[in-house]
Amino acid sequence: MKRKSLFVLLLLTIAFAACFxxxxxxxVVTEPPAxxxxxxxxxxxxxxxxxxxxNPAYNVKDIIxxxxxxxxxxxxxxxxxxxxxxxxxxxVISFGWTFYPNIYIHFPDNITDTLLVKSFVDxxxxxxxxxxxxxxxxxxxxxxxxxx
Numbered sequence: 410m411k412r413k414s415l416f417v418l419l420l421l422t423i424a425f426a427a428c429f430x431x432x433x434x435x436x437v438v439t440e441p442p443a444x445x446x447x448x449x450x451x452x453x454x455x456x457x458x459x460x461x462x463x464n465p466a467y468n469v470k471d472i473i474x475x476x477x478x479x480x481x482x483x484x485x486x487x488x489x490x491x492x493x494x495x496x497x498x499x500x501v502i503s504f505g506w507t508f509y510p511n512i513y514i515h516f517p518d519n520i521t522d523t524l525l526v527k528s529f530v531d532x533x534x535x536x537x538x539x540x541x542x543x544x545x546x547x548x549x550x551x552x553x554x555x556x557x
Contacts, residue, residue: 444503444504444529444532445501445502445503445504445532445533445534446501446502446504446512446524446526446533446534446537446552447494447497447499447500447501447533447546447549447550447551447552448499448500448501448502448551448552448553448554449461449498449499449500449551449552449553449554450467450500450553450554450555450556451553451554451555451556452466452555452556453555453556453557454557459556460493460500461498461499467516467517469491469492469493469500471516471517472491472514472515472516472517473488473514473515474488474489474490474491474502474512474513474514474515475487475488475489475512475513475515476489476511476512476513477511489502489503489504489512490502490503491503497549497551499551510525510526511523511524511525512524512525512526516556522539522540522554522556523538523539523540523541524537524538524539525537525538527543530546530550533546533550534546534552535550537552539552539554539555540554540556542555
């Protein structure tokens with residue numbers, strides 16, 4: 410009986426872990442953890458998607474996402490996960506279980522853009538400030554930012 414219980418527990422653990430499986434090659438996530446931000450970044454002048462166009466300007470692997478953790482005494486800077494949601498054709502920042510109102514996205518051209526989360530609906534950010542401009546999510550929960 411004890412072995413059967415352990416076996417069932419092992420199967421449930423494997424099944425649960427598979428829901429959050431990512432690959433290091435393309436950072437694809439099938440179901441983001443609680444607290445997330447769906448977004449695209451378009452060129453301010455041309456309107457071209459900087460990640461999902463036929464000739465993208467940036468690769469997701471080259472982007473670093475940092476956030477000030479306001480829940481710790483030392484207000485440390487945490488690195489957040491940045492993933493590709495291939496079903497929605499957008500990027501996803503994973504907050505996990507910690508809320509980060511101030512997020513910094515560092516691009517390879519040595520420009521760091523600032524994201525300030527204004528509000529959440531359910532578990533996704535529905536309005537944010539990206540470089541001091543307010544953006545609101547569309548009906549699917551996606552935000553589209555313009556980058557100069």
